[in-house]
Amino acid sequence: MTNGRTSDIVVIGGGLIGTAVAFGLRERGLDTVLLDEGDVALRAARGNFGLVWLQSKGAGLREYTSWTRKAVDAWPGFASKLRDVTGIDVRYRRPGGYHLCLSDAERDKRAAMVARIRPGQPHDARTVMLERDELKARLPFIGPSVVGGSYNPLDGDCNSLALFRALHEAYSVRSGDYRPGQAVRRLLRGKGVYGAETAEGTWWAPKVVIAAGLGLVDLGRQIGVGPVVHPQQGQIIVTERVKPFLDVPISQIRQTPDGTLLVGDNSGGETYETPTSLSVMHHLANRAVRMIPELSDIRIVRSWVALRVLSKDGAPVYQEAPDWPGVFFFTAHSSVTLAPMHVTELSRWVADGAIDEEARAFSTARFS
Amino acid sequence: MTHTPVFRRLPGPDREKVVLTVDGHPIEALKGDSVAAAVLAAGVVSTRTTPVSGSARAPYCLMGVCFECLMDIDGEPNSQACMTLVRDGMVVRSQAGERLPAGQPRGGA
Numbered sequence: 001m002t003n004g005r006t007s008d009i010v011v012i013g014g015g016l017i018g019t020a021v022a023f024g025l026r027e028r029g030l031d032t033v034l035l036d037e038g039d040v041a042l043r044a045a046r047g048n049f050g051l052v053w054l055q056s057k058g059a060g061l062r063e064y065t066s067w068t069r070k071a072v073d074a075w076p077g078f079a080s081k082l083r084d085v086t087g088i089d090v091r092y093r094r095p096g097g098y099h100l101c102l103s104d105a106e107r108d109k110r111a112a113m114v115a116r117i118r119p120g121q122p123h124d125a126r127t128v129m130l131e132r133d134e135l136k137a138r139l140p141f142i143g144p145s146v147v148g149g150s151y152n153p154l155d156g157d158c159n160s161l162a163l164f165r166a167l168h169e170a171y172s173v174r175s176g177d178y179r180p181g182q183a184v185r186r187l188l189r190g191k192g193v194y195g196a197e198t199a200e201g202t203w204w205a206p207k208v209v210i211a212a213g214l215g216l217v218d219l220g221r222q223i224g225v226g227p228v229v230h231p232q233q234g235q236i237i238v239t240e241r242v243k244p245f246l247d248v249p250i251s252q253i254r255q256t257p258d259g260t261l262l263v264g265d266n267s268g269g270e271t272y273e274t275p276t277s278l279s280v281m282h283h284l285a286n287r288a289v290r291m292i293p294e295l296s297d298i299r300i301v302r303s304w305v306a307l308r309v310l311s312k313d314g315a316p317v318y319q320e321a322p323d324w325p326g327v328f329f330f331t332a333h334s335s336v337t338l339a340p341m342h343v344t345e346l347s348r349w350v351a352d353g354a355i356d357e358e359a360r361a362f363s364t365a366r367f368s
Numbered sequence: 369m370t371h372t373p374v375f376r377r378l379p380g381p382d383r384e385k386v387v388l389t390v391d392g393h394p395i396e397a398l399k400g401d402s403v404a405a406a407v408l409a410a411g412v413v414s415t416r417t418t419p420v421s422g423s424a425r426a427p428y429c430l431m432g433v434c435f436e437c438l439m440d441i442d443g444e445p446n447s448q449a450c451m452t453l454v455r456d457g458m459v460v461r462s463q464a465g466e467r468l469p470a471g472q473p474r475g476g477a
Contacts, residue, residue, distance in 0.1 A: 240435075240446045242468070243467065244466075258419055259466040294469045298469070
């Protein structure tokens with residue numbers, strides 16, 4: 001127990017949310033320590049599909065729609081800022097995005113979801129349902145099994161691994177104190193400070209941000225917060241590089257500017273296990289080929305399972321712990337899309353206590 | 369692109385000779401060689417260019433993991449040369465950038 005120090009703020013979790021908030025706090029000049037469990041962590045940030053996505057957000061919680069809209073509006077400036085600070089291009093693009101349906105049942109389900117979200121969407125960012133003929137005119141490569149789909153003009157994508165790296169790099173460029181290999185076992189109360197205890201020592205600060213993904217289940221229990229998140233398996237297939245032909249993201253298939261195709265279209269079990277499954281790969285590949293028949297002879301080179309971090313309604317949770325004032329916990333399934341808001345708005349809240357009015361909607365009060 | 373080979377074969381049991389063509393040039397290999405081993409032994413320096421930066425690449429891990437050794441083998445683009453055994457009469461081509469999607473002319477170069 002030789003390591004550890006006292007700072008203004010301790011951020012627990014070096015994933016997309018923790019690193020975004022920590023970068024924002026350094027932009028505000030606060031002495032910040034970022035504790036990262038390391039590569040043994042479940043790390044949803046490493047399994048991400050890379051969508052910057054608006055069209056399906058807010059079916060369970062109206063404010064999720066407007067919050068996501070703000071994030072999407074902030075994305076171009078956010079991407080160029082990251083490039084200025086770090087030299088890393090996260091390859092953000094916003095050509096509009098599609099979701100394809102392979103049966104009437106799928107289309108009806110999608111249309112019902114779109115109808116639920118629609119009242120909360122501003123007129124220039126409406127998700128629309130498209131019939132097969134309209135889709136075929138826009139996406140000539142779709143197969144005969146596609147019966148329809150949905151579209152939003154503000155959807156886009158990015159290289160989410162580059163984003164993850166850029167946030168870490170930006171935090172480092174701003175002289176952030178990054179501590180890997182620090183799994184937090186216990187949260188402690190001191191005099192005017194809280195402590196995050198790891199195997200190496202205790203890190204003290206008057207404010208603590210828990211951005212620990214599924215680690216919130218255990219840390220939350222320690223601060224009197226019931227289970228807020230649960231895991232959901234998601235499997236992704238990665239193909240060999242193919243000359244780019246798909247220049248718009250589809251929620252189930254996207255092609256990176258370097259040619260790799262990602263296919264991810266499933267919701268697996270609520271478990272902490274991450275084995276890849278051949279039957280899921282078969283299911284994913286089969287659906288992908290029905291959507292885009294040209295994919296039929298393209299080789300799969302990798303597949304992985306990662307765990308989504310989901311709240312009960314799928315929307316983010318931003319909360320200051322009632323019994324531990326100064327301890328905040330932040331979690332979201334869409335931490336790529338929302339990254340600009342996490343850098344600016346969440347860090348402002350933690351630093352100044354100035355909560356964005358809209359962000360109040362994401363407290364755990366909605367679950368009670 | 370061939371040069372004086374960087375690699376030399378170690379003595380081993382006699383193996384049957386096979387001939388394959390690499391970018392139109394015949395090279396000699398031994399039965400049981402991987403295509404990657406055969407082209408490296410023949411002095412081929414670069415086997416493809418990467419679509420990411422355009423820089424030249426060559427077989428690296430030789431065990432199927434790194435995907436640096438992708439070549440067009442018997443008309444099949446993006447084949448892993450380290451995971452493919454040589455065959456007499458095989459036609460191998462180095463590859464420039466990405467392969468094309470299905471339904472378009474094959475071959476990267």
